[in-house]
Amino acid sequence: EAEVAQSPRYKITEKSQAVAFWCDPISGHATLYWYRQILGQGPELLVQFQDESVVDDSQLPKDRFSAERLKGVDSTLKIQPAELGDSAMYLCASSLAVVVAGGGGEQFFGPGTRLTVL
């Protein structure tokens, strides 16, 4: 069964360091999402890609976070410099939904990267 792959699964870093997370969506899924889940809360969207284009990054803290999906397949999320408040689970998801035609397709999530900033 096709799955969304993420690495690393766990990351511990010190504040002010740079970190990067990688996501490989299900083959053929044009839409890719990065969500952040703080402990005890539901996930919140950071950035959404349609192929290689950013569709929504309104909640991405652009002073320290960046995301790219250069070839429209896998994606990297970077934080530089990391802050204590960035400790969370970072989830990647993908879907077949074509944004122009309207959403509503189910999103398939990867196992997440749990980030701890010391």
Place this chain on the structure above:
Amino acid sequence: AQKVTQAQTEISVVEKEDVTLDCVYETRDTTYYLFWYKQPPSGELVFLIRRNSFDEQNEISGRYSWNFQKSTSSFNFTITASQVVDSAVYFCALSEAPRVTDKLIFGTGTRLQVFP
């Protein structure tokens, strides 16, 4: 503004009991989608169901059933004859469509603990 409320933070039941997880949503759109996801201790969100705003039929899948009521803006989830393996955090989510982004707006989740 869109919002999803899961008022039950944590529910504990004994195996074989039935349990209902509540979900109330807010949206100004007439077209939208509702979802339930399960998050076991491993952390991965597992898709359970999608329901669009035009389909108010209740759905049953094995021990799972969903009750969608537009009049009360609710989309409740019932597990019949609960099992220990049902222990997880369950999230209700909303997606408004058609829009440029179909991001999911999640509730805060309900932690279900099923004891043997």
